[in-house]
Amino acid sequence: xxxxxxxxxxxxxxxxxxxxxxxxxxxxxxxxxxxASGQTLGGRGGRVYGRTGALGIKxxxxxxxxxxxxxxxxTVIQLDNCQVVQVKEExxxxxxxxxxxxxxxxxxxxxKPLRVHYSKAGVKPKRKLGEFRVxxxxxxxxxTQIHATHFVPGQLVDVCGTSKGKGFQGAMKRHNFAGQRATxxxxxxxxxIGSTGMCQxxxxxxxxxxxxxxxxxxxxTVQNLWVYKINPxxxxxxxxxxxxxxxxxxxxxxxxxKRGR
Numbered sequence: 001x002x003x004x005x006x007x008x009x010x011x012x013x014x015x016x017x018x019x020x021x022x023x024x025x026x027x028x029x030x031x032x033x034x035x036a037s038g039q040t041l042g043g044r045g046g047r048v049y050g051r052t053g054a055l056g057i058k059x060x061x062x063x064x065x066x067x068x069x070x071x072x073x074x075t076v077i078q079l080d081n082c083q084v085v086q087v088k089e090e091x092x093x094x095x096x097x098x099x100x101x102x103x104x105x106x107x108x109x110x111x112k113p114l115r116v117h118y119s120k121a122g123v124k125p126k127r128k129l130g131e132f133r134v135x136x137x138x139x140x141x142x143x144t145q146i147h148a149t150h151f152v153p154g155q156l157v158d159v160c161g162t163s164k165g166k167g168f169q170g171a172m173k174r175h176n177f178a179g180q181r182a183t184x185x186x187x188x189x190x191x192x193i194g195s196t197g198m199c200q201x202x203x204x205x206x207x208x209x210x211x212x213x214x215x216x217x218x219x220x221t222v223q224n225l226w227v228y229k230i231n232p233x234x235x236x237x238x239x240x241x242x243x244x245x246x247x248x249x250x251x252x253x254x255x256x257x258k259r260g261r
Contacts, residue, residue: 051138053254054146055082055102055130056237058161060247064228064238074228075243077159077251079235080104082146085121085129087139097133098140101126102250128250148230148237155227156256161245165217175210220244224256 056077063073079102086099103126107115110125118125121142151157171177171193180186180194193212197205226240243251 050135050255052084052098052100052132052134052140052146053157053252054079054150055100055128056080056251056253057103058243058245058247058249058251059236061242062238072228072240073242074238074240075159075225077237077239077243077253079146079148079150079237081124081126083123083126084140084142084144084146085118085123085126087142088131089139090136095133096136096139097131098138099129099131100146101129103127130250130252132252132254147232148235149232151227151230151237151253153227153229156224156259157227157239158221158223158254158256159225159239159243159251160219160221160254161243161249161251163216163218163220163244164246166215168213169215170212171210174212174215177210223258 056079059076059078061073061075063071065071081104082100082102084098085101088095088097088099090096101118101123105125105127107125110118115125123143166173170191172179172191177193179191180189182190193210196209196211222241222243225243228238228240230237237253245251
């Protein structure tokens with residue numbers, strides 16, 4: 001029995017190592033050197049700025065089995081004509097960054113200042129703009145296309161989007177309150193929040209008190225999502241796990257700021 005358990009444990013460990021080795025990728029040399037030495041490539045708070053991220057559109061979710069029979073829930077993100085629109089440099093703007101645009105828009109649906117902005121850049125009008133801080137050697141020329149091949153399978157990314165709006169909700173749904181008792185003196189206030197504070201002193205409700213209100217439609221970042229695979233032909237990115245927002249919503253994809261173990 002003990003021998004069988006040792007064999008099963010060794011088999012599981014070797015299988016896990018094979019999967020990590022098959023799907024992991026090498027970190028870019030400059031990035032790896034900077035992280036190992038604690039070097040900061042621009043930015044604040046010790047965050048490492050290397051190359052740019054990308055803007056994408058959440059297409060939906062699918063499930064897929066790998067060759068080991070494990071089921072993975074994947075979010076499909078499309079990089080629809082993601083393009084560099086503007087370059088911001090240290091000399092003129094005080095920092096280095098790239099402004100990206102995604103999804104071509106009709107000219108009549110774009111304001112006049114933005115039409116001038118796009119015409120100066122020589123790119124088509126876009127539906128969404130986003131800015132990414134980069135290192136000086138991470139600057140790309142205006143008009144450069146960001147494809148799905150910008151990312152590699154096994155890479156960890158942070159995805160930021162706007163969560164689904166839930167409307168006006170009570171405290172039990174919005175803040176996970178337990179509610180009041182179902183019986184024994186409780187009448188018609190089973191889902192009420194209860195006390196909102198003290199009495200005449202201080203005579204007010206403190207700021208930040210959890211109460212009913214509008215829920216959702218917040219900027220949410222999901223960290224350390226695993227790039228499962230890419231589809232260069234259709235410019236699709238498949239990440240493992242959920243991504244905030246509705247299908248068809250815009251998201252920001254950037255390299256993981258906090259490296260998991």
